Amino acid sequence: MGWAFLWSVLASSVYLKTLTELCSNLLSLPSISGAPTALFLQRTEWLFLKTVAPILKALVDIDGVSNSWSGFYLALMSNAVVIKVESAMQQWYYGALKPWKHYIPVAANLTDLGAAVRHALNVSHIREMQDMMGNATEVINKITYKGEVERLANQLAQVFASAALKHHGAPVFHQSLAHEVSNLKLAEQAVADEHLAKKRSKKRAKAKAARADAALAAAALADLPPKRHGK
Numbered sequence: 632m633g634w635a636f637l638w639s640v641l642a643s644s645v646y647l648k649t650l651t652e653l654c655s656n657l658l659s660l661p662s663i664s665g666a667p668t669a670l671f672l673q674r675t676e677w678l679f680l681k682t683v684a685p686i687l688k689a690l691v692d693i694d695g696v697s698n699s700w701s702g703f704y705l706a707l708m709s710n711a712v713v714i715k716v717e718s719a720m721q722q723w724y725y726g727a728l729k730p731w732k733h734y735i736p737v738a739a740n741l742t743d744l745g746a747a748v749r750h751a752l753n754v755s756h757i758r759e760m761q762d763m764m765g766n767a768t769e770v771i772n773k774i775t776y777k778g779e780v781e782r783l784a785n786q787l788a789q790v791f792a793s794a795a796l797k798h799h800g801a802p803v804f805h806q807s808l809a810h811e812v813s814n815l816k817l818a819e820q821a822v823a824d825e826h827l828a829k830k831r832s833k834k835r836a837k838a839k840a841a842r843a844d845a846a847l848a849a850a851a852l853a854d855l856p857p858k859r860h861g862k
């Protein structure tokens with residue numbers, strides 16, 4: 632009885648150790664800095680990509696109360712045909728995707744879901760599905776951390792530049808990220824300067840008003856004694 636118990640503990644710890652090693656091997660497969668899209672993924676998502684996704688022929692992506700977020704991204708990255716249920720919820724890169732080129736579309740009421748699954752699994756469509764998966768992976772591989780940072784910096788710089796233009800009448804437009812960043816700082820500085828100038832002029836006006844009040848009070852006080860004396 633005691634031996635059996637000890638044996639099961641040993642066996643399960645060996646099993647756990649093997650499982651841990653297996654998982655850590657799987658997880659360390661992609662080098663985070665090497666894979667352009669890795670920064671968007673969590674470890675469990677990598678595990679899914681490396682273990683479950685390769686044995687799937689098709690994946691259905693369906694939004695719930697929110698977007699499927701990384702779910703659709705992972706599906707497009709995998710070597711499975713993506714069947715996407717149409718939805719009004721969009722993510723920033725959806726503009727680069729076209730139905731039938733990157734995924735098989737399905738109406739939101741699911742009436743054509745069966746047909747879409749049959750289409751994806753039909754052996755006569757293997758070539759077409761491979762093209763579709765290749766096209767989907769191509770879009771995902773174009774999304775890089777650096778590219779997205781630059782795109783966002785440009786977008787922000789344009790917002791700040793138009794705000795700066797509105798406030799100061801100075802046109803601001805630059806191409807490179809370095810310029811955009813210094814541009815952002817300039818625009819921020821301009822707004823801060825303006826704020827400070829307003830604050831100072833308010834302070835000056837307040838001080839002037841206080842001086843005027845003090846002068847009036849002093850004049851009133853100066854007037855009082857003669858009145859008292861005159862009594």
Ligand SMILES: *[C@@H]1O[C@H](CO)[C@@H](O)[C@H](O)[C@H]1NC(C)=O
Nearest residue numbers: 717737738739740741742743
């Ligand atoms: C399902 O949605 C599609 C596309 O919006 C529409 O053409 C079709 O009539 C709908 N079918 C039913 C049964 O509602």
Ligand SMILES: *[C@@H]1O[C@H](CO)[C@@H](O)[C@H](O)[C@H]1NC(C)=O
Nearest residue numbers: 746749750752753754755756
């Ligand atoms: C598979 O696709 C071919 C060509 O589109 C079609 O003729 C055939 O009926 C399909 N097979 C099934 C089982 O749907």
Ligand SMILES: CC(=O)N[C@H]1CO[C@H](CO)[C@@H](O)[C@@H]1O
Nearest residue numbers: 732761762763764765766769
């Ligand atoms: C990279 C890739 O697989 N591209 C394919 C995209 O789809 C077209 C057909 O729509 C194929 O010709 C390309 O090879």
